Amino acid sequence: MSVMQYLADGFSVALQWQNILFAFVGVVIGTAVGVLPGIGPMSGVALLLPVTASMTGGLPPEQAAASSLILLAGVYYGAMYGGSTTSILINTPGESSSVVTTLDGYQMAKKGKAGSALAISAIGSFVAGVVALIGLVFLAGPLSEAAIKFGPAEYFSLMILGLCAVSGLGGKSMTKALIMTVLGLLLATIGIDTVSGVSRFTYDIPELYQGLEFLTIAVGLFALGEVFKTIIEKDDQPDEIIKVGRVLPTKEDLKQSAGPIARGSILGFFIGVLPGAGATLASFFSYILEKKISKNPEKFGTGAIEGVAAPESANNGASGGAMIPLLTLGIPGSGTTAILMGALMMYNVQPGPLLFSDHPQIAWGLIASMFIGNLMLLILNMPLVKVFAKIIETPSKYLLPMIIAISIFGVYAVQINTFDLILLTCCGVAGYFFVKNDFPLAPLVLGLILGPMIENNMRRALTTSNGDFMIFLQKPLSLIFLIIALLWLVIPILMKKRGKKVVINVEG
Amino acid sequence: MNKTFDRYASVFFALVGAFFVNGSRQIATSAYGSEVGPNIFPLFLGIILILLSIRLFYETFSYKQTQQEKTAVNIKGFVIMLVATFLYAILLEPIGYVISTFLFLTLGFKVMGNKSWWKTLLIALAFSVIVYVVYVKILEGTLPGLPSWLG
Numbered sequence: 001m002s003v004m005q006y007l008a009d010g011f012s013v014a015l016q017w018q019n020i021l022f023a024f025v026g027v028v029i030g031t032a033v034g035v036l037p038g039i040g041p042m043s044g045v046a047l048l049l050p051v052t053a054s055m056t057g058g059l060p061p062e063q064a065a066a067s068s069l070i071l072l073a074g075v076y077y078g079a080m081y082g083g084s085t086t087s088i089l090i091n092t093p094g095e096s097s098s099v100v101t102t103l104d105g106y107q108m109a110k111k112g113k114a115g116s117a118l119a120i121s122a123i124g125s126f127v128a129g130v131v132a133l134i135g136l137v138f139l140a141g142p143l144s145e146a147a148i149k150f151g152p153a154e155y156f157s158l159m160i161l162g163l164c165a166v167s168g169l170g171g172k173s174m175t176k177a178l179i180m181t182v183l184g185l186l187l188a189t190i191g192i193d194t195v196s197g198v199s200r201f202t203y204d205i206p207e208l209y210q211g212l213e214f215l216t217i218a219v220g221l222f223a224l225g226e227v228f229k230t231i232i233e234k235d236d237q238p239d240e241i242i243k244v245g246r247v248l249p250t251k252e253d254l255k256q257s258a259g260p261i262a263r264g265s266i267l268g269f270f271i272g273v274l275p276g277a278g279a280t281l282a283s284f285f286s287y288i289l290e291k292k293i294s295k296n297p298e299k300f301g302t303g304a305i306e307g308v309a310a311p312e313s314a315n316n317g318a319s320g321g322a323m324i325p326l327l328t329l330g331i332p333g334s335g336t337t338a339i340l341m342g343a344l345m346m347y348n349v350q351p352g353p354l355l356f357s358d359h360p361q362i363a364w365g366l367i368a369s370m371f372i373g374n375l376m377l378l379i380l381n382m383p384l385v386k387v388f389a390k391i392i393e394t395p396s397k398y399l400l401p402m403i404i405a406i407s408i409f410g411v412y413a414v415q416i417n418t419f420d421l422i423l424l425t426c427c428g429v430a431g432y433f434f435v436k437n438d439f440p441l442a443p444l445v446l447g448l449i450l451g452p453m454i455e456n457n458m459r460r461a462l463t464t465s466n467g468d469f470m471i472f473l474q475k476p477l478s479l480i481f482l483i484i485a486l487l488w489l490v491i492p493i494l495m496k497k498r499g500k501k502v503v504i505n506v507e508g
Numbered sequence: 509m510n511k512t513f514d515r516y517a518s519v520f521f522a523l524v525g526a527f528f529v530n531g532s533r534q535i536a537t538s539a540y541g542s543e544v545g546p547n548i549f550p551l552f553l554g555i556i557l558i559l560l561s562i563r564l565f566y567e568t569f570s571y572k573q574t575q576q577e578k579t580a581v582n583i584k585g586f587v588i589m590l591v592a593t594f595l596y597a598i599l600l601e602p603i604g605y606v607i608s609t610f611l612f613l614t615l616g617f618k619v620m621g622n623k624s625w626w627k628t629l630l631i632a633l634a635f636s637v638i639v640y641v642v643y644v645k646i647l648e649g650t651l652p653g654l655p656s657w658l659g
Binding site: 054055057058173175178179182183186189193201224228231232233396398401402405409413418421422424429433436437439459462463467 | 597609635
């Protein structure tokens, strides 16, 4: 079958009424999550992961996987869009990839052009979503065909590359990021070893035999951790919210932002494909690019519409691009895609090269639904921008206890035991202290999810080589991956030594 | 950068690493048909974790002394919410979903500074009952119901 035929099948999955509903719910919740300053895309997706799992419980497994992934991906790119609303209206980014948007967005709002800034970021997000979709359609097939030829040694090295990339860009201190990666890998070894059947680090505690549940740890670290942080630091309510005013952009606005949107979308997409470099980096780079090629760079920072259009397109392009390594190689490049991968694995669907041949309706259904979701975002957000702006005013006194209650409900609904609830609370406390002291969480989650796969591939590779570790260096492709992985760690150190500022990816 | 926390953290992570190294020495060293047993991977990782912790400890000496950020800290609220969350987790099964959620939310809303009693009680009750009814009655999921001694 040709790519177009697969895509048509994908649309037939995405256009089933329940999947349209799931995409709709996803983008609405996602936009709300992006708008609420307390929760970012990662905690939003983590929080909804168990909830969707219980919502789709009645469907056959493959459909359930497709539906819940459609919803979670909707939350992901909905949050990317929603984050811009707070950046523009109250100068507070809802999530880190919208930090750059505050520079010009808030200035535009002050000049009474909040409406057109919001509209341009909606249009930019939509265009970027479509660009990412086209990229996915053309790259997914060839990439997964190439990846299918990988042996265990190549896979092992590729996953090491993914981990190194995320750790290298993961936070203020690379040592801390690496510690978190190794900690995640170690936590993943708890439980019964799938190869030999030996139980490891379980100490006869029955709950530990199946291993620590990914979902519990992700919800605890991200959702509860952020709630605890907000409680302790007592985020003050925003003082004043700028009125939105006229929503439709003028022809002049559209003309000025067409170029930045196109460049931002394409740049964002390719940055998103790289593991470790996520939406935050994409928005920074596209802003810098626009400033460099602009005829009058001095107007950036004073309310230039290009300064809103480019980063907002780039962060949405990147969130689409990040789906490529996840779907084709089975390697998530960021914290949020790691959680999406966790969702797939909960349904016994292994992302990777076989996903497109074994479960075409999940892979292509997701791709098609991203198009529909982006269209919904555009249609929803133009008229509803004022409603979403109201969400900012949700009092945290109701929101925070409810997020805790939803976390507890979600984890209990899937796990049905008290042990996981206690683990959840402990992870929440740990998540708060980690983030407060610059220990990034994304590498931990990534290590936790990739741990078993790395270990199995390592052992399979070593079995074929009779225990000789040189096999990872003898296979040319594997050697190349390992060299790139090493470079990814060494280059930032060298750049820091030379006194250059290294842009880091906060969201992960 | 918080020097004190990072030093404690490096000691803690080194202990975690040592724990895994020690634990993996007690696992069988080889599996049938395979050269590499289930102990190798955690053993290596444990050693790497210890090395990274030493590196972090070493790095703390070059930290510049930074001013502690002065943010309004609400330690009391945090401790109450944390204890409440633990109690909620432990009591969920014995006293059932509706009662435990209602109690937790009422306390939570109050601690977070909600003045009005009837709004607090109403929202807490509505949330716990709606979630329970929708999830258990309509979606046929599993949540602990009312405790048996209530009939």
